[in-house]
Amino acid sequence: MNFTALFNEAKNKNLEALEIYVSSNVSRDISIYEGEVDRFSSNEVIGYGLRGLYNGKVGTTFTEIYDDSMCELLVNQIIENASVISSDDEQLFYQGEMNYPEINSYSNELESMNNEEIIKLLKELEAEGSKLDPRITKISETSYSYSEDNIYIENSYGLKCEKKSNYAFFEINGIATENGDTQTDFEFKICKQLTDINKEELLTKLKEEILAKLNASKIPTGKYKTIIRNSAMASLLGVLTSSFDADNAQKGISIFKNDLGQKLFSEKITITDDPLLENGIASTPFDDEGVPTYKKDVVSNGVLKTFLHNQKTAHKDNIAPTGNGFKAGYAGAVTISPTNFYIQKGSSSLNELIKEMDSGCIITELNGLHAGFNALTLDFSLQANGFFVENGKISKAINLIMISGNLKEILNQVETIGEDLYFSYNACGSPSILFESIQITGE
């Protein structure tokens, strides 16, 4: 890719710096319904995000069609947008070393899997899924998505970097009915290589999960000892990430803004951001500003060690950027996100946690996190499903209950951490955790 004309135009119009971010994506989606291919999609798109420095202020623009004839228009848009900025924040363009860690994030095998193979696999999944149990009345969808991303960043200080990654996502959705009670479940597998796909594992999981949900009841409202299972805990960690965002802290909208070096949670809690994790869905050698990434503990034994930074926030706090400057898409501004972000595991199996709890609740699923979690206060009140435990054994399924509390408070009431670290598709991971007491609304 050659952007000489663009950089020349920027220079002529007196931009002090310019950066172009190019994202190309190839994707493929296939879904099967009742033995036939129901949806098939094959796509190829490219997007260009630009930011430029003009009179010390940063303006941004984007386009999906690019040729040299558009340079003037794009640079003019940058100038117009930069001209309305009144914030005093200094935005930086990366000028450092380009020594990036090696990340194995692209699999040729995944790329070369042909449609016939995939369709055959999906049809088998559906057919075998329908025969798992008479109570599983329908496999509502089995699907595959493949996505391949290529990112290229170039700036006027000499930065040039490029990365390529791919993954495949298999999903199966089922419906089970018994005694007029209907329950659904979906199971998925994110594959970074072909060997990750395990049909039997997906089907066994689907059967176990969906049948266990049937004939659920409610429990009396009250406080219970509670295990939040790994996948549900990972989704809770997902909504906590904005509190570790240095930009939010500097703006005063993170509850942890004055807590650097302070003890936030139980000493049993260590939270790590690991961009180098093998086969991690968010593994990456550099962030969207071209800053090299590295592994770090954000919370170590309950103590807040660092916020996550991009170049702007790091400069403001007079520290080195942490390589967490990411954009939501090529068109957006650089904000801050974690990479593979997880709570470190302990040593107890889920069964050991259940025995230890003796009686209480297991929460397996949380819904409405975008609404029922207050990111400013960490208060939550969420729709939940799970199981009731009596005498160290699961006694029944519970459905449509609510769990309420404050995430900071409950992370200070950790009894035991499980060994079953699990990553969700948001790249957040957690083991199951046993908490002293959580408010549950039932009947």
Place this chain on the structure above:
Amino acid sequence: MLDKNIAQEVLETLISTGGDFAEIYEEKKHTATYAMLNGKVENANSGTKYGIGLRIYNKYASVYAYTNKNDRESLLKTAKKLSESINESAKITAKQLDKVVYEDKHKITKRPSAYPASYKIDLMKRVNDTILAYDPIIKQAIVRYTEEEQEVLICNTNGLYITDDRVRTRLAMQAVAEENGKMENGNHAPGTHAGLEFYDSIDLEALAKDTARMAKDMFYADECPSGVMDVVIENGFGGVIFHEACGHALEATSVAKNESVFANKIGQKIAADCVSAVDDGTIPNAWGSNNIDDEGNFTKRNLLIENGILKGYLVDQLNGRRMNTPSSGSGRRQGYNFEPTSRMSNTFILNGTDTFEDIIASTSFGLYAKHLGGGSVNPTTGDFNFAVCEGYLIENGKITKPVKGASLVGNGAEVLFKIDKVSNNLAREQGICGSISGSIPTDVGQPTIRVKQMSVGGRGGKL
């Protein structure tokens, strides 16, 4: 937009391998966003997205491809490659494209892109200043302005060639109250399918003040108790309960495959007698309106429920085939990189005969949910949840004290029968609805209603 002759050629290529219908969706969308924190513009971003989505139906199945390349050769190549996923002999011929001309229902007088950024920043400043001046406890004002001008062209093998020009703008405001390390927030986000004239027609300062008031009142509120109680849900955004509890499950996306709690129930009673509801994509300049849907069909006012009886579903073309039902003008998508499916537009419960005052006065104990947040639903089971941003306790027929942190859960099929009062103060508010065809603007709405015996979750302990 795409030349008619090229479009014709592309459609012919798409159906050459046995597809029985093909469609081209071309989209060009200008967006501008400005973000302000405590009076300072922190971020200004604008640009254009452009792409084309090609779709072929083969009975109930569909294949889809999207690309940014719009030259004849690339398009024909993409079309050919897509058509190769169907391997039969040609079944139909493409009709000659004929441009449909119609009158735009949504008049725009101040096209946002024709006004300088400074005009919009002045609007944001007015909101910012009002929020910060409200009370010393208000420490942060966050204001975000967005404009979108989306041009679409839809053509298909039935000879349809139709365009729509959709202009939308929205101003989201948030106030943060803070003292002694504790924080609480308030928010409003008015939006419209119109230009900047919208801001001349609403009272921005009043909304900004209410945003700050909400943050302050909620800061001093007690935690909501948890338990089962009657809930009075305010008009306007309160309609999100109908959107989640019922609307999604009436979409053909889940109905066509019998995966909805409301599948096969037309003509049956699914709600209390006092409940009637519509989805109306035709309301001039309403946030969720369009002239045509994203499959090129004119939008309609669709009656969903009348006096508790299920009257209709929201249907897109492809799912309509499985249901043997014509499109209800409900095929929508975020943009060219999404295949359309049935979605809501402006969905609301119609006015009843009760009054707000009578509803409160006749409630001995319950929660008054004045301002709701978002929610979600599983359309197969009907289980839903949503958050209450601003709530009050009702005791002995009177609104007594503010409470915060409440969430409501329930089951769609059950809750519709638990609505026992519907007042006469219908209002709509704006939301963004996310589903498989992306995030789209929708209005939710209702008059004030009362729901008997809902599960309320909160941190204030057991009732």
